[in-house]
Amino acid sequence: MAVKVVVLGAAGRMGKTLIRCIMEEKVPGLELHGAVDLWDAPGLNADAGVLAGTKAAGVNLISNLEEVGPSADVIVDFSGHFGVAGNAPRIAEWGTAWVIGTTGLNDEEIAAVEAAAEKTAVVLSGNMSLGINLLCHLVELGARSLKDKGYDVEIIERHHGLKKDSPSGTALMLGQAAADGYDWDLKEVQVDGRTGLPGERPEKEIGFHAVRGGDIVGDHTVMMAGVGELLELSHRATSRDVFAIGALQAAVWVAGKEARLYTMKDAMKHVLGL
Missing domain, CATH: 3.30.360.10 (Dihydrodipicolinate Reductase; domain 2)
Structure with a gap:
């Protein structure tokens, strides 16, 4: 059964790359369940696959994470540091696994992520490749x-x-x-x-x-x-695909894992042989 993925920050460079990689099955076993960005994001309510430069996904770009987050298996987040901290409490309550590639988090925002990881599985990394x-x-x-x-x-x-x-x-x-x-x-x-x-x-x-x-x-x-x-x-x-593919591999890995804060080293142990 496919892992249902929500891309948060879907209108950005990395968000579009993630959506394209899902639609082109660069990482097997994933289904695009939702695409979310800010209320003023370009292309709001249009097909997320088309916006990402690939085939139609049958999933539109929306601005309300609550419409798709609770029913997803994993949220892959390349949004912004304010959004990460703001979304942490509700993602924790939903129990949806969370892969965070957003960088620039301060100590307070990291603390919000750590608190969420007490209730759901979170992979946090400054680089997913x-x-x-x-x-x-x-x-x-x-x-x-x-x-x-x-x-x-x-x-x-x-x-x-x-x-x-x-x-x-x-x-x-x-x-x-x-x-x-x-x-x-x-x-x-x-x-x-x-x-x-x-x-x-x-x-x-x-x-x-x-x-x-x-x-x-x-x-x-x-x-x-x-x-x-x-x-x-x-x-x-040389391509953002390496970051997207790594994040999506982490999404497959973390789905269903017990609540705690993981790193990409945890997610990639089987690949790197560490």
Whole structure:
């Protein structure tokens, strides 16, 4: 029986990609149950499949999540950070599984997601692609191997000019992986860019640098700089399909799971062999 999926943020770039991937069966076993966005979204009440540039879905773009959320198996959410926090209590009450790819969540909004995960299964990740989640694993392993050997960690991320949050959710995932390997608290060592006269780089620091321009889908590089050598681990996304396919794989995986907060590492263990 197909997993019934609601796409939240359906009028956005990622929302349309998700709908197209469902309709083109890039991930088997899914059915588009609903497509939801804000009341002023372009194309409201039109067929969501047609809006996404694929075949008709027989599901129209609507603005009321309550019409489709309670009867869905999974909500895949690429909306906005305000929407995530606002929807958390009712998604929890419905008990609908929730895959969240929205980035830029602050501590209060993450707390709302954590509260929802006490009542329903939630997958939260700054990046849904298989490659990035494998890269996070490799970064943690590398940092653990280089711990206390004098290697400085810097993270450079590049995205299109329309991206709103910085550093990217993916960059923060990679920074957390490096911090875990070094046994550091990321919040204590994170530095976002440098300007003026910041002085010499301290031993315990992870730097983040954001580049914005053009239509860059997403490039990330973790630099581990030692004396006499430089190690770089990189990932380049050339299509949003990789994020959509990962999110939909997570949707298949999380449907029916017990209530708790999961990561993409949990969802992809069987794929990555971790």
